[in-house]
Amino acid sequence: MNDKRVLGKIQNPQERIKNFSEVELGYTKEEALKEANRCLQCINPRCVKGCPVGIMIPEFIKYIKEDNIEKAYEVISKSSSLPAICGRVCPQEKQCEGMCIKGLKGDAISIGALERYVADIALKNNFTSVKNIKKNNKKVAIVGSGPSGLTCAGELAKKGYNVVIYEILQKPGGVLTYGIPEFRLPKSIVEKEIESLKKLGVEIKCDVLVGNSITIDDLSKEYDAVFLGTGAGLPKFMGIPGEEANGVFSANEILTRINLMKAYKEEAKTPIKKAKKAYVIGGGNVAMDAVRSLKRLGVDAHIMYRRSEEELPARKMEVYHAKEEGIIFDLLTNPKEILMDEFNNVIGMNVINMILTEPGEDGRRGVIEDEKSIHKVDCDMVVMALGTSPNHSALKDTEINLSEKGLIVVEESKTSHDKVYAGGDAVTGAATVILAMEAGKKAAHQIMEELK
């Protein structure tokens, strides 16, 4: 038995920091077979318990071993609506792979890479997971076309429901389209996954701001049920002096300009600010996406994070790739003040070193400032990747209960409004693609249960 996982090919770091093409190139057939053969096919598979949507992992891997990719895809599709996306962006080390028994002594099975292998072949060959859908006469409106909305739509459409998705941007996909960069999740993959939803009969209306163009009350009159997958909300800023300087951006703005508006291309019509040296503040996936995007634009790109490497919330693979690409991690450091010149342009920051404290009740280590350690760093761009606070513009003129933190309160996916369900970041606060998908799936099944 080989306890080392098969590593798929990746773009050389020196090369890839000059382009936006995908970093991981995916398994070849030989590599996939070899990796699949490492799977022990446990009778009582722990990996499935680690998967938020409960994909029957050993079963699809068994079909890879038999080189029956169509069957493998069928197995995955039973549980997941967007496998080509999950294979790429799920934090597998905290989920399926984190539970894998092989991981105790060696490398866990590379489940994410195998899932992606199957899904990419399926997309290329137009495998359809569902045939002969019998349409019913029930109508469901979905607000937001991010991972929770798309998953909810897919689940319902497969069962014959008439689904219409409302999206404010010019293109569907939510964070998959505006947030996660091309080099991690090619937009062609997102488009194909959305196309396959459309083939199931899902209609997508772009350019519509629910709350303003049409209210949730209107939707609940026109449809049998409404699902809110409106996402995480407003980007947070630190509230420190100088944050109003020109050159301070939210990570969402940087990413939206690059991913949705294609500002990384020279011929793009939407600009992105040129910078020599940038600090991205934060340690999550959004921070990694922003810092690696800036690196590709030729910026001397740093991460500044107040805790240590161990606490970085980002997917391990992203941190690894970021380091390979020459991203500098300034850990245990936090900005105190942003410095600007007379034209309001960023010229640097005063930052302070942080000291880790013992874990609190939530098990997470806190930090305190080392007061004597304030020092200056030079930079001409600061990017805030600090999470989000709720945005309720979609709820205008509609009464829906919110938590103290301003998140939508649900019970069994249902809000306080009789016909309105919700899931994803709007309910949990900023989390991951897969957790949003899980919530979308759950809500779809709850909707079906209640509309029976």
Added chain:
Amino acid sequence: MYKVLYNKKISVNSYEMAIIAPHIIEKFIPGQFIIIMAYEDSERIPLTVYDYDKEKGIIYLIYQVVGASTLELSNIKKEIFSISGPLGNGNEICLNPNNYREKRICYVAGGVGIAPVYPQIKYLNELGLKVDVIYGAKNVGLLLIRQKIEKVVNKIRYATDDGSFGTKGFVTDILEKYINDYDIVVAIGPVIMMKNIVDVTNKHNVKSIVSMNPLMVDGSGMCGACRCEVDGKVKFACIHGPEFPGDKVNFDLALKRMNIYKEEEKEKLDLINKKLGGKKDE
């Protein structure tokens, strides 16, 4: 894709465009705005709505060619790729007209700022609230839609920088003279004009409302590009505005933040000019 009925030049640097977009109009409240994209690869440009026809689902825009993206938009003939909205909140007076029936209201518009002012005063006129207007521009050729406004206002006063029409001077000069006639002033136009108007209203303790038009990308609260400082706090013009109490807005900061992409925008203008093959409209 949305059908464009016409897109015509109405002054040296302004265009009027009519688009079929019922989703914008159905719930539109004057004061709200839209984001438009000429082509699939165009920039998202926030623009104000100048007029609309609810029955036919037609929306009318007036915009000024100020850079690459508006130049590109001015060359559109048949259809546009995207128009999203309505975005932001309606004007305070239009939302609560009954609170203002007894108030003496003055609108101040500068240049194409008349475009967002017109639907407000037209809407209020339909509800029986006649307001006064002070409207200024560089010269008589840049004073737009005069006949239309005159039909829906109580009294209108004009100012031109060169004296070619109305009072020679600025809208602030006129407001300064008549400020005591008003309880509330709504100012829409260039940031520097709004700042100067608010200096006048503040001096006389008159309530003011201004409409901010900062840089914007998504227009739904997701990116934070449009943040302004209002009452010492960070506000997003797209979802908290675009209108704010004039005396609370940090205009100096707003003026500085307009320059964020100055360098980059020059390059984009060259790019669009090259794409248009040097040929301008007409």
